[in-house]
Amino acid sequence: MAVLSLPLTFQNSFWTQDYRKGLEVLYAQLEQSVAENSEIVAFIRARAAAESAIAATLATPARGASVFDDDDGASLLMAFRGLKEESLTQGKAHETVANELQAKVADPFEQWAAGYKERIHASKANLLDGWMYTYELSSEEVMKLKNDYLNKTRRADEAEDDARFAPITHPVGDQYTTSPKLVPHGHHASPRAPTRQATMSERITQRLKEFRLNATSSPAQEHKSEVTFDADEEERTTPKVDKGKGRAIDGDVTPQRVVSPPPLDPPLPRRR
Numbered sequence: 001m002a003v004l005s006l007p008l009t010f011q012n013s014f015w016t017q018d019y020r021k022g023l024e025v026l027y028a029q030l031e032q033s034v035a036e037n038s039e040i041v042a043f044i045r046a047r048a049a050a051e052s053a054i055a056a057t058l059a060t061p062a063r064g065a066s067v068f069d070d071d072d073g074a075s076l077l078m079a080f081r082g083l084k085e086e087s088l089t090q091g092k093a094h095e096t097v098a099n100e101l102q103a104k105v106a107d108p109f110e111q112w113a114a115g116y117k118e119r120i121h122a123s124k125a126n127l128l129d130g131w132m133y134t135y136e137l138s139s140e141e142v143m144k145l146k147n148d149y150l151n152k153t154r155r156a157d158e159a160e161d162d163a164r165f166a167p168i169t170h171p172v173g174d175q176y177t178t179s180p181k182l183v184p185h186g187h188h189a190s191p192r193a194p195t196r197q198a199t200m201s202e203r204i205t206q207r208l209k210e211f212r213l214n215a216t217s218s219p220a221q222e223h224k225s226e227v228t229f230d231a232d233e234e235e236r237t238t239p240k241v242d243k244g245k246g247r248a249i250d251g252d253v254t255p256q257r258v259v260s261p262p263p264l265d266p267p268l269p270r271r272r
Contacts, residue, residue, distance in 0.1 A: 018136070019135070020136070023127060023132065027120070027123075027124045027128070030124075033116075034117045037109070037117075038113065040109065040113075041106055041109055044101055044109070045101075045102070045106050047101060048098045048101035048102045049098070051097045051101065055091040055098060056091070056095075058091030058094065059087075
């Protein structure tokens with residue numbers, strides 16, 4: 001099976017867990033740049049020296065007697081003198097180039113390279129030997145404290161488990177008094193068996209079971225409330241109005257009972 005690898009980026013290829021290796025790689029490249037600066041300065045000075053040598057060679061005439069001193073012709077002599085003057089001119093030009101390379105290129109660049117080298121060394125000493133060293137000491141101290149905390153926590157958990165589940169080895173009661181509530185002197189009671197206490201989850205489960213049993217045994221009775229409207233109440237309390245002259249009144253009205261007229265003759269006396 002092929003190994004899965006992420007694409008190389010600055011985040012997953014440069015920094016490491018200890019940060020020191022990445023910084024060492026960075027400062028190694030910077031040290032290489034310091035060496036490259038020195039090589040550039042050496043090349044420029046060598047070129048300036050070559051230009052100076054060419055200028056000196058062109059400017060120095062050939063020693064000894066010249067055969068053109070006995071020449072009667074003028075054209076060849078004038079051409080030869082022109083070549084000499086051209087060589088002197090080129091020698092001066094090469095000398096100017098050599099001076100400019102030394103004064104305007106090599107010296108300023110060498111001065112900047114020296115300052116750059118000092119800054120790199122100071123930064124390396126400050127970062128690697130100062131901050132990184134302090135960071136590593138602090139990391140070791142933190143790891144030591146973390147391990148101590150984990151060990152103490154583990155020992156505390158083990159002690160709690162031992163205290164909860166371990167059997168009782170010593171007898172219960174006071175062996176020096178004869179209180180009726182305590183074990184008499186010389187009597188060794190058998191150790192009690194360890195009892196396991198219910199955990200929080202078991203207590204919650206038991207409580208939920210009790211709620212369910214109570215809910216199924218006594219169901220809640222729903223009481224329906226009667227709803228009355230104001231319109232019905234007004235119809236009950238509002239009297240019926242007669243519309244006059246034999247007209248019907250609103251709603252159904254129960255007719256009143258008609259009383260018979262009183263008798264015209266006086267009542268007869270009672271029989272004795």
